[in-house]
Amino acid sequence: MARLPLLPLEEMPEKTRNMITGGKSKLKGLNINKMMAHAENSVRHFMRLGNSLLTQAKLDARLRELAILRIATLCRSRYEWYQHEILAREVGVPEEQIEAVKQGPDSPVFNDLERAVLRYTDEVTLNVKSSDEVFNELAKSLDNRELVELTLTIGFYNLVARFLENTEVEIENQ
Numbered sequence: 001m002a003r004l005p006l007l008p009l010e011e012m013p014e015k016t017r018n019m020i021t022g023g024k025s026k027l028k029g030l031n032i033n034k035m036m037a038h039a040e041n042s043v044r045h046f047m048r049l050g051n052s053l054l055t056q057a058k059l060d061a062r063l064r065e066l067a068i069l070r071i072a073t074l075c076r077s078r079y080e081w082y083q084h085e086i087l088a089r090e091v092g093v094p095e096e097q098i099e100a101v102k103q104g105p106d107s108p109v110f111n112d113l114e115r116a117v118l119r120y121t122d123e124v125t126l127n128v129k130s131s132d133e134v135f136n137e138l139a140k141s142l143d144n145r146e147l148v149e150l151t152l153t154i155g156f157y158n159l160v161a162r163f164l165e166n167t168e169v170e171i172e173n174q
């Protein structure tokens with residue numbers, strides 16, 4: 001059970017309610033957003049940043065989802081894993097890679113770039129700063145924009161995992 005109640009839609013400012021329930025996204029109406037809505041001055045900015053990372057980034061969506069699933073694994077965030085396992089499948093991450101994310105970057109099911117993304121994700125999540133070796137390996141394959149987007153994605157989804165775990169947001173309809 002969640003540590004705090006989800007904010008009822010009728011108690012939200014209209015702009016927040018419209019953002020949470022509107023649009024064509026499959027992600028509308030998520031419990032994380034209803035929990036985040038308690039922070040009235042931050043929720044819409046949080047959702048905009050998350051949406052931009054999911055829909056407007058140059059970074060390959062499969063690499064993004066591998067990184068997010070790795071964060072969910074490292075942070076033991078069941079909600080984050082649940083939501084992004086669905087998204088990973090939708091963007092074409094194979095089942096064997098989804099499962100292998102739980103073991104780490106050294107699985108033979110990953111190519112060199114995927115391994116580099118997962119190593120970078122591990123180091124940024126666990127150590128805050130990556131080693132020069134891991135960063136430079138990744139920089140051989142990603143341009144500056146993609147490196148920045150990946151780093152923002154890792155930071156954002158670490159925030160998400162910490163928020164989810166500390167408020168104990170429950171998965172929808174379970």
